[in-house]
Amino acid sequence: MTYVIHGATGAQGAPVVAALAAAGKSVTALTRNPDAVVDGAHVVVAGYDSVDDLTQAYRGADGVFVHLPVVSEEDRRTYARNILAAVREARPARVVFSTSGAPIDPDTGGAAAVLAAGLTEAGVSHAVIEPTFYLENLLMPFVMDTVRERSMLPYPIRADFPASWASHLDIADAAVALFERPDVTGTVSVGQYPAITGPDLAEVFGVHFGKQVVFEPITPEQFRASVAPFIGEEPAADVAGAYTAMRTLADRSISPENSAQKLLGVTPRTTGQWLADIGL
Numbered sequence: 001m002t003y004v005i006h007g008a009t010g011a012q013g014a015p016v017v018a019a020l021a022a023a024g025k026s027v028t029a030l031t032r033n034p035d036a037v038v039d040g041a042h043v044v045v046a047g048y049d050s051v052d053d054l055t056q057a058y059r060g061a062d063g064v065f066v067h068l069p070v071v072s073e074e075d076r077r078t079y080a081r082n083i084l085a086a087v088r089e090a091r092p093a094r095v096v097f098s099t100s101g102a103p104i105d106p107d108t109g110g111a112a113a114v115l116a117a118g119l120t121e122a123g124v125s126h127a128v129i130e131p132t133f134y135l136e137n138l139l140m141p142f143v144m145d146t147v148r149e150r151s152m153l154p155y156p157i158r159a160d161f162p163a164s165w166a167s168h169l170d171i172a173d174a175a176v177a178l179f180e181r182p183d184v185t186g187t188v189s190v191g192q193y194p195a196i197t198g199p200d201l202a203e204v205f206g207v208h209f210g211k212q213v214v215f216e217p218i219t220p221e222q223f224r225a226s227v228a229p230f231i232g233e234e235p236a237a238d239v240a241g242a243y244t245a246m247r248t249l250a251d252r253s254i255s256p257e258n259s260a261q262k263l264l265g266v267t268p269r270t271t272g273q274w275l276a277d278i279g280l
Contacts, residue, residue, distance in 0.1 A: 001062040002026045003179060004092070007069065008043075009036050011136060012098065015172035016065050017041050023176065030057055048079035054086035061092040063179040067100050068111055072234045076111030084118035095119055095126040096178045098171055101133065102242075104187070116187075127178045128187045132252045135167040135274050138201070142226035147209070152216040153202040156223040156243040159215055161198065164191025164254040169277060170268040177264040184263050189254035192268050193261065204271040208280070220244045 003020050007013030008029030020027045021040025029041035036043050046053035048069065058064055066083055068076045087095060097119060102112035119126040138144070138153070146154050157163065174190045198215035206213035224240035231239070246252060260266040269277060 002028060002060065003063040003065065004028045004030060004044075004057050004061045005041070005065045006030050006048075006067060008038050008041060009033065012067050012100065012168050012171065013065065014038075015168050016175050019172045019176045020179075028057065028061070048082055051082045051085045051089075054082060055089045058086050058090035058092045061090070063094040063096065064092045065096050065098070065175050066115070067098040068102070068115065070231050070235045073111060073238055077114055080111045080115035080118065083115060084122060087119065087124055088122050091124060093125060094179060094182055095124055096129060096175045097126065098129040098131065098175070101131050104128065104130065125182050125185065127185055129171055129174050129178070129190055130187050130254075131166045131171060131190045132164045132254065133166070133191075135165050135271065138205075139278075139280075140227065140230070146216070147205055147213055151206075151211055152214050153198065153205055154216040154218045154222075155198055155201075156218050156220045156240075157198055157246065159198050159217050161246075161249075162195035162251040162253055163197075164189070164193055164195045164252065165201070165271065166191040166268045167274045167277075169274070170260075170266075173266050173268075174260045174264060177260070177266050181264060187258055188260055188263055189258050190260045190266075190268060191254045192270065193254055193256055193259060195251055195253035196271070201271055204275070208272065208275045220247075 003025055005013045005017050008017045009031050017027050017029055027041040029038040029043045030046045032047045034045045044057050046057045099112040104113045104116040106113050106117055116128050146152050170190055202213045202215040220240040220243040224236045228236035
């Protein structure tokens with residue numbers, strides 16, 4: 001059985017490769033870097049911008065793990081359409097798509113919504129992993145430097161805003177389970193439940209680092225300025241826009257009815273477990 005993993009050398013794809021390889025599966029690692037070496041996987045050079053490359057990579061696959069890169073939304077929509085064209089042509093046995101926290105409401109017209117709807121229309125076996133916030137966001141230098149130097153945890157949400165945080169490791173656990181469970185289709189929410197607030201996060205960071213850490217709500221604009229040097233101005237503006245829209249919401253909690261906990265028996269890590277697992 002062969003599994004094709006997008007972004008295999010990146011933060012989201014690498015844990016999926018590692019989990020499948022550890023389970024003894026045959027893994028094809030997709031990357032744009034011809035010099036990449038991925039432990040436990042056969043490396044194939046293929047980009048989101050080539051339907052032909054994607055079709056060739058998908059053909060005969062027992063599973064494909066897909067997520068969209070952090071680029072402009074216009075490019076993401078192009079990539080989503082290319083992925084769908086390749087899926088329709090190659091007909092892999094199973095596709096697991098992680099939204100990476102992007103909305104899949106068709107009214108938004110966003111790339112994640114286009115890809116999720118297109119997979120349904122393509123008629124292939126698939127499931128959509130829907131996380132909310134990634135714990136790895138808290139590893140950004142702007143956040144971690146503030147924790148270490150000022151004992152404050154900055155993030156662009158209200159202090160009273162509960163969210164179901166998840167790690168890339170949790171997404172990998174869910175993806176592997178979904179490859180093994182073709183009977184589970186539709187959307188699977190991955191994240192901590194009950195949801196936790198910013199001060200809850202800060203308290204766990206304080207325990208981990210052995211000092212008191214206080215949560216610091218910041219504005220989406222402050223967050224945009226902090227991440228732009230790493231992901232680019234246009235993607236950073238898109239991210240800031242998403243956090244601005246969230247300020248009107250009461251929470252961003254998963255629903256237990258379609259959670260990985262209920263559907264797959266996969267329980268995401270607590271924040272403390274995650275900090276220990278990554279060896280921070």
